[in-house]
Amino acid sequence: MAGGEEEEQQLLSVYDGHVINNYEDDIRSINGINDFAKEFFIESKKLWYLAFPAIFTSFCQYGLITITQIFAGSLGTTQLAAVSVENSIISGFPFGMMFGLSSALETYCGQAYGANQSEMLGTYMQRSWVILNAMAITAVPLFIFATPVLKFLGQTASLSREAGNFALWMIPQQFAYASMLPSTKFLQAQSKVMSIAVIAAVALCLHAFFSWFLILNLGWGLVGAAMVLDGSWWFIAMAQFLYIISGACGETWSGFSWKAFQNLWGFLKISVASAVMMCLEVWYIMALTLFAGYLEDAEISIDAFSICMNILGWACMVAIGLNVASSVRVSNELGSGHPRKARFSVLVIGVSSLLIGLFFTLILIVSRKRYSGIFTNSSEVEKLVEELTPLVGLSMVFTNVQYALSGVAIGAGWQTTVAYMSTVCYFVFGIPSGALMAYKFKMGVQGIWYGMVLGLCLQICLLLWMIWTTNWTKECYAAEERLRQWRGETLAEETD
Known part of the structure; x- marks a missing residue:
């Protein structure tokens, strides 16, 4: 421990006192369990102040x-299937890419805000x-030619x-995503998460009313739904844009600037890496679902797999909130x-995510004989879901920690780095392992799920090793x- 302190002091001396001053204000020494519990509680408050609104959103x-x-289902099974297919395949792919591309802002806006470089946040956005x-x-042709695709x-x-x-x-929705996702990350980096949550709640209420009014009352069908x-x-x-330009964000928004078109290539590189990192997880699940369709009892396997993934998906809403909170706190x-505060924040994040995962798993295990009945009347599917429940519970723990x-x-x-790591964990290790257990060792859909769990476990181990x-x-x-x-400066210019 003493060696680590000495190394930190030696490294800090390189930078002209800028970080040294911050380091002196860093987290105080923790002596004993009481001190640890107090600091853990303080950091937990900061974490959940961000996580709860993000989960609600x-x-x-x-x-x-x-x-x-739900409203499309009232029109007929074909209409319901059309909305589901369009959302998961046609809209799902570009949304996943844009969501990943926008996550680069979590790094840049978060770190710039922490460094009191408020004027840069608007440029990054x-x-x-x-x-x-x-x-x-570039995604528009996919929507135009959706039918033949x-x-x-x-x-x-x-x-x-x-x-x-x-x-x-649904083409206009893509441009709404392109505007909304960066502004969301921009606000999250400043911990303005309550404003995002309020806007989302109002949108949900308006959406429910106008869906009823246009789809059922006026009879506009899927056109009204769209x-x-x-x-x-x-x-x-x-609403988020108007909130930003209203002055609520202070110096972080100073108007439109031509600087937005500078250094686009460098910004694009980390944005693409972020997109790959996020999308690999989605493609991983899609690939495993596809393999489930090739099993002997394909219909039963897919039904059971889909029910379990649906339950895991709702748990992921909480994991997404933790993901947002952890990225904001660390950046x-x-x-x-503040290196020590960043390190302690990681500890609190890890422990909190583990405890939440264990809590969800306990609920799932207790209700393992009942929850599948919400989705199906098939006794065969219910039996398979019950057999998969321990694996689903383990996946909840791993997913919360991994997010x-x-x-x-x-x-x-x-x-x-994580994008390369995910490729190895999921597509070199997880999917082949799942396919091998499902087909070679005749473990069926359980083998596929084992493959997913092994891929997640390896990913977590590597992330823990990095940290x-x-x-x-x-x-x-x-x-x-x-x-x-990104300000166009170099370290040498700053120190001269």
Whole structure:
């Protein structure tokens, strides 16, 4: 421990006293259990101040498509299937890419805000707007040719036609995403999470009313559903933008700037790495679901797998909140030059995510004989779901921890490294292991799920190893140098 302290002091002396002053204000020494408990409680308050509104926002935004599907289901099974297919395949792919691209802002805006470089946050957000709108434009042909794309993927002609028509009306939604996602990350970096949550809640209420009014009352069908869904996302995007320019964000927004078009290539590189890192997890689940469809009892296997994934998906709403909170806390502390606070925040994040995962698992195990009945009347499916429940519970623990640690990686700017790591864990190790157990060893859908758990476990182990071996003082320097580069400065210019 003494050697580590000495190394930190030696490293700190390199930087002209800038970080030394912050280091003196860093977390005080912890002596005994009482001190640890007090500091843990203080950090937990900061973490959950961010996590609770983020979780609430995730539920509200997830509810938009859920309400649309409910009203579409009242029109008929084909309409319900059309909305589901369009959302998961046609809209799902570009949304996943844009969500990943925007997560680069969690690194840059979070670290800039921690370093009191408030004026840079608006520039970063505008750069992200440029990149995401370009992504939305390139995705337009996918929506225009959605019908033949869906036919090529094996969907029926009637479903492909209905989903294709719905997709045409959903093009404006992509540009709402391109505006909304960067502004969300911009506000989260400043801990202005309550404003995001309020806007999401209002959007959900308006969405429910206008869905009823246009779809059922006026009888506009899927066209009405599309218009309401487009309108809801644009409401969120415009409400967040108006909140930003109203002056509520102070110096972080100083108006539009041509600087948004500078250094786009460098900004794009970490944005793409962020997108790959986020999308690999989605593609991992899609690949495993596809393998489930090749089993002997494919219908029963897919039904059971889908029910378990649905339960895991709702638990992921909490994990997403932890992901947001951990990335903001770590990026803010690194930007502020507080290595010990960043390190302690990681500890609190890890312990909190583990406890929440264990809590959800306990609830799931207790209700293992009953919860599958909500989704199916098939005794065979219910039996298979019950057999999968211990694995689902283990997945909840791993998923909560993995999302929290991924937030740490985003906050520290490790997206490129984690993207390579995810590729190995999921596609070199997880999927082949699951396929081998499912087909070679005749373990069926349980074998596929074992493969998913093994991939997650390996990912967590590697993330823990990265965090354990990280010199957080050097990460503060890396954050400082990264911000200097985006301001067009170099370390030598600063110290001369």
